[in-house]
Amino acid sequence: MYGQLLHSLEMFACGEIVVLNEDVHVGGVGLVRLPVPVALLVYRDRVVLIDTGLSPLSVDGGPFSPYAFLDGRVSTVHSAENSLVTQLGRRGFVPRDVTDVIITHNHFEHTGGMALFPQATLHIGAADWATAQSSTGPFAAMYTPLKMAQSSPRIEYERDRDLFDDGVVTVLALPGHTVGTLGVLVTLSGQSVAITGDVAESESAFLAEAAGPNDVDPKQASQSIRRLKEVADKVSATVWISHQTATWNRWRTGSSPS
Ligand SMILES: [Zn+2]
Secondary structure, eight states, X not given: OGGGOOOEEEEEEEEEXXXXXXXXXXXXXXXXXXXXXXXXXXXXXXXXXXXXXXXXXXXXXXXXXXXXXXXXXXXXXOOSTTSXXXXXXXXXXXXXXXXXXXXXXXXXXXXXXXXXXXXXXXXXXXXXXXXXXXXXXXXXXXXXXXXXXXXXXXXXXXXXEETTSSSSEEEEEOTTSSTTOEEEEEEETTEXXXXXXXXXXXXXXXXXXXXXXXXXXXXHXXXXXXXXXXHHHHTTOEEEOTTOHHHHHHHOBSSOOO
């Protein structure tokens, strides 16, 4: 597989989640269906995933629900066809080819596939890692994939870092949605893409620099959106808002929301 590596960045949806609108948009009503995105960057001899989507155990309802702790506030739409393993396979990769996993933050729909990549170096916000390891109580199950990753090689982030020291991948420290949220700026062939994770959960929140209803520190979240905008503007980056269906429809490859 390594003989033909191309430099590329792709994004694909590994299923969808159906959530209460009020959980993602201040004042939202009803339910909203959102893509669960994963980005795949192939660069030199590195195969980098940005987030890992939903747990493989949730495919087609799974043998049991790994998300029972969400108690009905979230349901998943996750099939074998749009699973991360299937979508990697379509691109000629198996999970053990993945060299690096950047987790934008420690929420369930970004960490679900972690267990597929024990050999990969985990890149994660230091505070998000610490939160996941120390969590107890009903929501502790959300952090199970990260607890299982303790023996993986790991780089923790407290500030921005140029991952390969060549300006191609910059991991950005953008706390507020969670205590250790990261964004990623990728520049390939003179084009830049800013991957937001959940720094902003919708395009309207991004434009308004507005914190989301579940942000742990709303003030910090607004500051992080502002900083992401500055970083993106400086290099005329396209901003990819992970759960924004309209943004997703412009960028999608592979299986996608209906
Ligand atoms: Zn999310």
